[in-house]
Amino acid sequence: MTNIKSICVYCGSSNLVSDEHLAKAHQLGRLAAENGIEIVYGGGRVGSMGRVADGALAHNGTVTGIIPEYLDKLEVAHKDVNELIVVDSMHTRKMAMFERSDAFCILPGGLGTLDEFFEIATWKQLGMHDKPLIIVNLENFWTPLLDLIRHQISAGYLRQNPADIYSVVNNIEEVFTQLKSMPESNIETDIKQL
The missing domain is CATH 3.40.50.450 (Rossmann fold)
Structure with missing residues (x-):
């Protein structure tokens, strides 16, 4: 892979979506782990976000979650990721995700x-x-x-x-x-x- 060590995944945080989309999010995490690519994502444990992280973690992948403080307080953060970075705002979150990523992937979301x-x-x-x-x-x-x-x-x-x-x-x-x-x-x- 051309110098790609980390991929930022943008995706939804709803559990009300199709099972197929949730399964595909899990598959993305798994394949990233198998290819030695770190997942960088929004830090959530629900919806496609949680499935991407779980897919990578289940296959010994590295996952960095970046979540704003107010969402962390609502207890939607995925506490099992390798690194959970709590930031002060959505703007800071997006910049941190950009800085830590070599590529970006857009899954279905809102x-x-x-x-x-x-x-x-x-x-x-x-x-x-x-x-x-x-x-x-x-x-x-x-x-x-x-x-x-x-x-x-x-x-x-x-x-x-x-x-x-x-x-x-x-x-x-x-x-x-x-x-x-x-x-x-x-x-x-x-x-x-x-």
Whole structure:
């Protein structure tokens, strides 16, 4: 794998989603562990977030959770991860996740997942980083988002080829196939500019 030692996983924290999505989140954690890639994620123990962590931990993987203090107080933090970092805000959490990750993976999720995707994609569009960004379109979950981005292009609001910003895969195995073919980063990221 091209210099990828850690992958940030953005995903949902709801247990009310399909069993298939929860199983795929667990599979992502397992495959990351098997490939020697650390999981960096939002630190939760519920929903897909918890399943990603559990999948990696069950296969001797390394998991770093980063959670804001107020969510930790609500007792949703996963206390069994290798490292749990409690931060003061969502903004600090997102920056810490960025700093600790060599690549980003977007699983199905809600508004928080969209927020994280748009921020990291915008930073890449602006040339502030060139870390791999992979959308996992399980069961066409993200197709409406991809259609919206195509609409933005056709309306003239987005001039850059989306393929220069992110890759789209349809299953978990493809995430790791994509990572193996990614070129090494050429951008020295100055965190202050973000």
